[in-house]
Amino acid sequence: MSSDLLIRGGIVHDGSRRKPQTGFVLIKDGIIASVGSSPLGNGFSADRVIEADGAVVAPGFIDTHTHSDALPFLLGDHDDLRLGSVRQGVTTEIAGNCGFSLYPVTTGGEAVGTDIATLFGPDTTVYPDLLSYADAATKGGMAANLATLVGHGTVRATVVGFDDRPTEANELDQMASLVDVALSQGALGFSTGLIYAPGCYAPTDEIVALASVSADHGKPYVSHIRNEMRGVFDALDEALDIGQRSGAAVHVSHLKAGGPPDLGGGPALVDKLKRARRQGLDVTSDSYPYTKGSTVLRALLPPTASIGGIEAMLSRLSTPEGRASVRAGLQESDWQNFLEDRTWSEVTIAYAPATPEIEGKTVDQIARERSVDPVDAACDALIANQGAVVVVIDLTREEDVVACLCWEGAMVGSDGIPIPGKPHPRWAGSFSRVLGDLVRDRGVLSLNESIHRMTAAAAARFGLSNRGRIAEGAAADIVIFDPETVSDRATYAEPLAEPVGVNHVIVNGVPVINDGVDTGRRPGHFLRKESTTTARPGRTLT
Secondary structure, three states: OOOOOOEEEEOOOOOOOOOOOEEEEEOOOOEEEEOOOOOOOOOOOOOOOEEEEEEEEOOOOOEOOEOOOOOOOOOOOHHHHOOOOOOOOOOEEEEEEOOOOOOOOOOOOOOOOOOOOOOOOOEOOOOOOOOHHHHHHHOOOOOOEEEEEEEEHHHHHHHOOOOOOOOOOHHHHHHHHHHHHHOOOOOOOEEEEOOOOHHHHHOHHHHHHHHHHHHHHHOEEEEHHHHHHHHHHHHHHHHHHHHHHHHHOEOOOOOOOHHHOOOHHHHHHHHHHHHHHHHHOEEEEEEEEOOOOEEHHHHHHOOOHHHHHHHHHHHHHHHHHHHHHHHHHHHOOOOOOOHHHOOOOOOOOEEOOOOOHOOOEHHHHHHHHHHHHHHHHHHHHHHHOOOEEEEEEOOHHHHHHHHHOOOEEEOOOOOOOOOOOOOOHHHHHHHHHHHHHHHHHHHOHHHHHHHHHHOOHHHHOOOOOOOOOOOOOOEEOOEEEOOOOOOOOOOOOOOOOOEEEEEEEEEOOOOEEEEEEEEOOOEOEOOOOOOOOOOOOOOOOO
């Protein structure tokens, strides 16, 4: 029997939690054709053979939380970014998180595009619907598979704009229709970013109404909750309430206890999620294995600074009155105020394309070098870069990271932002860091369990029925790694340093990484999920 690729002699973890076995995996035409326990491949021949020699053979990892939406369109020689996630064994990236998606933008395209570009970069293009975005991404070429959620922030911006007000009934109907169409076209779920404008201006009832559309399609509500600092417990309660009222499953993005008053609160957050599960709510979460996070610099300013959109924000920050308003807002606590309990010395510039000389420096350091106040330094950076500044920030404690990653509903989501400059190392290090540090070195998760969470559990959460497992008929997304040596090497100084111990990464049957070397092949597919129930076009919400 002839086939495309035979992997033999490896320890096969099929993603299901079943006991691993030494054996073979036979791949034909991008599909797993056979799996067996004979180390020699049961007599099969193939065009190519990989001798796994006792290494782990696992389903390709699914990164449940990325901001790789614009990665297919990245200009220039940036294969280090394109492959940062893949080199760890990630074969599917789920984008559209935190309310940011590159679609559906049907009106106000310039303003919405300008807003989204603050995260994805100045060359970002927006699209009227998921199908046009998927077509463009496919033509751009992808090393890994890409799937997407539909983002509330994008939907609100295109219908309501950037006003701080509740929606009118007709506006909510328009938003519901856009979400409905996106889910019908294959979006994996509905996401919010409730610390970001314009999502932060939305009341809970608005989110409930739109999450109910996701529930109609049998797809989850995925939330960057309204506060991860002092208000994290109330914000988590809101997310769980949205799930209860809408009927949608809930997936909490990058679960963490981020505010100093709640440092050490990871176990209490987990207890709240476990209690919700016992009460019947379908709830899961993702986290990344770092105590630092990353976001857009404008999110550290009071929400009032972003009213009206990016152009209005930049105009406001150009005046003494606008900066005085920012300083006053930083003394308040009725929003996720990162700087209420920390200082600008804990905020490092990761990406500032117009002023790359400030990348890798803290805002406090920049302020001292220029003999200005840190608020002025932050505002100046935003103005110089048209709002497109990304930062790395201190957030939580190691014990909270472990608690949030180790509860039974947790998955791994890098929250990676693949942009040039000095991005957070989580894009190139999260999965290998979990396998090397948490699994092998500290033993807080078993290898089989961690693989399950990175593969089959993630696929089930987002409805990717033929991914995340090694089984006959499944898509041939596979990673082969050495459990004794696998480790991350990405640091804040060298954020794209390649991991060690990951030997082969196969996407849709095609080797992308072979013996640790980039093959130059880009076989990723754009993945879409059908709805489990019939959508209701034109439905009216009250």
